[in-house]
Each structure stands twice: as C-alpha cells, then as structure tokens.
Amino acid sequence: MDAFDYRNGSLYAEDVPVADIVHTHGSPCYIYSRATLERHWHAFDAALAGRPHRVCYAVKANSNLALLNCLARLGSGFDIVSGGELARVLAAGGDPAKVVFSGVAKTAAEMRQALEAGIHCFNVESLSELERLAEVAADVDIPAPVSLRVNPDVDAGTHPYISTGLKENKFGIDIGEAEAIYRDIAGHRHLRVIGIDCHIGSQLTRTEPFIDALRRVLALVDRLAADGIVLEHLDLGGGLGIRYRDETPPEPAEYVAPLLAELGDRALEILIEPGRAIAGNAGILVTRVEYLKRTEAHNFAIVDAGMNDLIRPSLYSAWQEIIPVRPRQDTESRCYDIVGPVCETGDFLGKARELALTAGDLLAVRSAGAYGFTMSSNYNSRPRPPEIMVDGDRIHLIRPREAIEDLYRGETLLPED
Ligand code: LLP
Secondary structure (H helix, E strand, C coil), X not given: CCCEEEECCEEEECCEEHHHHHHHHCCCEEEEEHHHHHHHHHHHHHHCCCCCEEEEEEHHHCCCHHHHHHHHHCCCEEEECCHHHHHHHHHCCCCHHHEEECCCCCCHHHHHHHHHHCCCXXXXXCXXXXXXXXXXXXXXXXXXXXXXXXXXXXXXXXXXXXXXXCCCCCCCEEHHHHHHHHHHHCCCCCEEEEEEECCCECCECCCHHHHHHHHHHHHHHXXXXXXXXXXXXXECCCCECCCCCCCCCCCHHHHHHHHHHHHCCCCCEEEECCCHHHHHHHEEEEEEEEEEEECCCCEEEEECCCXXXXXXXXXXXXXXXXXXXXXXXXXXXXXXEEECCCCCCCCEXXXXXXECCCCCCEEEECCCCCCCHHHCCCCCCCCCCCEEEEECCEEEEEECCCCHHHHCCCCCCCCCC
C-alpha cells in the first residue's frame, strides 16, 4: 500500500486530490508522498534495530534535495556515486560522516572532495582505484577510509542491465583477489581499511541471492579476522525489489532477518544501501492524454510525458502501472498503447493497457519515485517536469518545471566572423 489511493472516484496523493496539484502545477508532473518515503525508510531501520547499523539511502534513485532532506532528518546515511551526489547530500543537510561512496570511476577530484568533506568510506571497486585513492589521500594528507566492494559472482536473477554481482560485470573486485589486497593495504599509511561491501543488483525479488552473496563475503571476513585484519562494517548494498505489477518481494524485515541469522554474533556494523525500495512506490508521474489515435494496428493514447521524463519502460521494457486520475464510466474501455511525444518508436510508457479514456484525461504512472526524475533528460528539447512533495494536506513544489530558456542556458553562438 502506498499513499496514492482513490477517494470518491478521484486519485489522491495522501490528503490531496491529484487533479488539484495538476491544476496548480500543470502536466506532466512528478508527485511524491513524504509519509510513504519515511515509512519505507523506517521499515529498513526497524528491521536492523538491535544491532549497530546504518541505512544509507542510494541517492541515484531520487536525488531531489527535499527528499534527501526528509531522510537526513530521520538520521539516514547516503550511498553516493559522484561528486554531484555528494554536493546534493551536503546541500540537503546530510551528514558527510554517514556517506559511503560507490562507483567504478571515481575521479581524483571527486576523491579529494569526499576526503575533505569527511565521508565515512570509499567503496573501492578496483586495484587501480585503490592506487589513485592512496595518492590523493597522501596529497591532501587525510587517510582514506576504505571498504573493498567485492564481486561475489552470484546471479541476482534480475534484468541483465541492473545485475552487478556477476564475474562478467564491471563492478567490484573479484572476491578471490580481495584477500590478497586486504593484506597488502593493512597498515598502509594513507589507507584505513574499515569495511567490506557488495551490491549484486537491483530489483531483486528473492532473498536467496543476497544470502548467497553474504555467505561468500562472510567467509572472507572470517579469513581476514583470523589473520588479524578485523573489519568494522559490512555493507550489503541495495537491491531489494518492489512491486510494480505482480512481483512479491520480501518486506524489509523479511529480507533482513535471514541475513542477520547468517551474521550471527559477528561484531560488525551493518550498512545497507536501499534506493528503489524507499523511493519507488513513494512517487507517481502524472500525464495528460493529448490525443487518442486509432490505427489499423493499435489504439494509441498520446500523452504529454515521454521517454525523456520516464525512461524505464523504453530502456528496460519495464512495466509500470498506469491508472486514471478520475476513472470514467461514460466511455467504453479499449486496449491502448500509452505513447509519448518523443520522436522515437521506443517512446512509450505502457503497452496494451485496458483503459476508458477521453482526450484531456489525466493518467498516473505508479512506482515512479525511483529512477524516474533522476534518469530524465531534455531529449527533443523538452523541459523536465516539476517535482512536488505532498505532506498530509500540504503541497510543496520542490523543483519547478524547467523553462524553455533553461534548455540552452550557457550555450553560445559562434562569433560573426
Ligand atoms: N548501491 C549501489 C552500489 C548501486 O549500484 C545501487 C543501484 C544501489 C545501491 C541501489 O539499488 P536499489 O536499492 O535501488 O535497487 N535504473 C535502474 C536501476 C539501476 C540501479 C543501479 N544501482 C532501474 O530503473 O531499474
């Protein structure tokens, strides 16, 4: 259940009619529910209560400052993958000491920025990254807190584009090679080894791959401990899936319980990096039907949001539920392809959806709070939609719609001659 429900035949976001928000802020628009967001965060935090832990929300899922600020106020940590995300966390009032920095291509400038900000640790993904980090740390004279992201070679059973824990993926350090690296860097002057990390993929709907990965990581942790290399934390990454259609992912507590059982009484702080499971079902994308168009092959509902606003259906063939803001009984339902304005055949939000529609109707694409706005673009010179956070009966515009001039700000013409 989330906070987007019908009351008297009209879709609400918490206590606000969605149609009222569109009346004020126009279509298309992203709408988030603060209560849902916070409930999801608390579910992870509560699942880990009773042992030292930190929920590090994965900023890439949704990086709006207001959303980050809501989580920072709850005491959340953050998983970042760029200097830009670090700047967002800081601007949103996040505590740098609760930040972990993942990603395969950290630049020297980003390392410096993160060291100076005082982040909790770097999740290092290769030997060459480790060498660079040691150089930068020496240069700024701040020892770098390090956790190796190991690649445990497990099949997460998810879409190949969002699977990350297989040997053939670019992520992490082969778990077989990690032990020697830990030994090499223990006692290093500029590197402070504090943890171990793994993230095997996203939208996982079963717990077994997480348990598989954890067993392999724990075997390494134990071997290291026997050699006197005692780690302070274990980061299990993110990846818990959500229900888009008929998936039945475990609840945070059901996901965490078997992991804690595997951990036993090892004195490790547990970090997790959920993104989608916190933000995904806390948001919708609202769009208006511009035209209905019948062809021999299809009924098209052409809407004012496209793949530039929400790319998941086009990129991953992802299925997201599309529902009417005001369901109507006065016209018959048909099977529609919901397509956008972008000049690409792959520009669709949903295919073969049974809906009763008239031009001008509003539709809501559900589960759009994660990897929605953050993956949006200005393709076809389309200004990106506004983002709105609902809090009970209050509506906060947390990012205005882009203006046309925003699209070419900073661009210049060539000189006359
Ligand atoms: N930690 C690391 C190191 C990650 O790479 C990711 C996601 C997360 C945490 C958060 O994973 P989550 O809990 O959200 O599953 N754009 C794709 C998803 C890409 C995920 C990339 N990494 C989509 O829309 O499905």
